[in-house]
Amino acid sequence: MTAHRDRPESGVTASPRDWDAATYDRISDPMTRWGAEVLGRLVLHGDETVLDAGAGSGRVTEMLLERLPTGRVVALDATPSMLAEARRRLARFGAQVAFVESDLLELSPARLGTDAPVDAVLSTATFHWVLDHDRLFANLAGVMRPGAMLAAQCGAAGNIAGLIEAVRSTGFERAGRWLYATPQDTHVRLERAGFDEVEVWTHPEPTPLASGEELETYLETVCLRTHVAGMSSTERARFLSEVAAAMPEPVIDYVRLNISARRRS
Numbered sequence: 001m002t003a004h005r006d007r008p009e010s011g012v013t014a015s016p017r018d019w020d021a022a023t024y025d026r027i028s029d030p031m032t033r034w035g036a037e038v039l040g041r042l043v044l045h046g047d048e049t050v051l052d053a054g055a056g057s058g059r060v061t062e063m064l065l066e067r068l069p070t071g072r073v074v075a076l077d078a079t080p081s082m083l084a085e086a087r088r089r090l091a092r093f094g095a096q097v098a099f100v101e102s103d104l105l106e107l108s109p110a111r112l113g114t115d116a117p118v119d120a121v122l123s124t125a126t127f128h129w130v131l132d133h134d135r136l137f138a139n140l141a142g143v144m145r146p147g148a149m150l151a152a153q154c155g156a157a158g159n160i161a162g163l164i165e166a167v168r169s170t171g172f173e174r175a176g177r178w179l180y181a182t183p184q185d186t187h188v189r190l191e192r193a194g195f196d197e198v199e200v201w202t203h204p205e206p207t208p209l210a211s212g213e214e215l216e217t218y219l220e221t222v223c224l225r226t227h228v229a230g231m232s233s234t235e236r237a238r239f240l241s242e243v244a245a246a247m248p249e250p251v252i253d254y255v256r257l258n259i260s261a262r263r264r265s
């Protein structure tokens with residue numbers, strides 16, 4: 001392999017926090033499909049209050065609300081553009097949904113703004129963006145009533161290893177920070193944070209995309225979002241097409257980390 005190229009100095013700045021929420025909403029069919037499966041693990045009667053931790057543009061939140069005809073959802077996310085997209089999508093639910101802009105690492109009962117602890121937590125495609133899972137799980141336990149369920153899925157150890165290798169073959173290390181945790185570490189962390197009935201497992205989720213624009217837009221918006229954040233549009237286009245060409249096939253080699261756990265009584 002050649003020496004790593006430096007990332008281009010383009011003068012274009014974008015916060016790693018920024019998401020292109022409208023594009024994410026359009027291309028997030030894979031996450032929505034996985035989210036439906038995670039939501040299917042939550043036993044709900046329809047009148048609960050549920051926290052969606054990292055609600056994004058609200059596509060999974062919408063399915064959650066449909067299962068709560070007399071319940072409530074707190075849609076929490078750290079990114080204002082995502083929350084704005086979610087507000088648009090979920091407007092028809094009125095006061096049944098509250099929107100909270102917060103980092104999950106700063107989550108507390110006061111920040112959540114509910115009168116009582118929540119009855120369940122759902123989280124999809126988010127935890128790997130949060131770099132301190134001990135604090136994350138402790139914060140979640142702190143807003144859940146005893147016996148409340150957590151159903152979650154995020155990237156696991158080994159997630160998108162082939163894609164990261166394709167980036168490396170172009171002379172770059174993928175820039176950004178994630179925590180792709182192992183099931184073993186996650187199990188220990190959840191118990192330490194006050195959960196029992198902990199189940200953690202992984203499964204591969206190879207995700208085919210059409211080569212060309214669909215694949216490159218997906219890489220730009222999701223997997224390589226933080227890497228390309230500071231690039232000019234010309235640099236981005238060149239880099240994304242180099243990575244796409246280096247992939248053996250237009251398939252994202254996702255590995256998902258699944259979590260089911262109960263807040264200890």
Ligand SMILES: C[S@@+](CC[C@H](N)C(=O)[O-])C[C@H]1O[C@@H](n2cnc3c(N)ncnc32)[C@H](O)[C@@H]1O
Binds near residue numbers: 032060077104123125
């Ligand atoms: C890939 S999106 C997933 C959105 C949605 N759950 C879904 O499945 O489509 C990840 C979301 O996590 C949010 N996020 C990342 N780190 C966060 C943090 N520390 N606190 C709160 N939200 C965070 C991002 O803003 C983004 O909306």
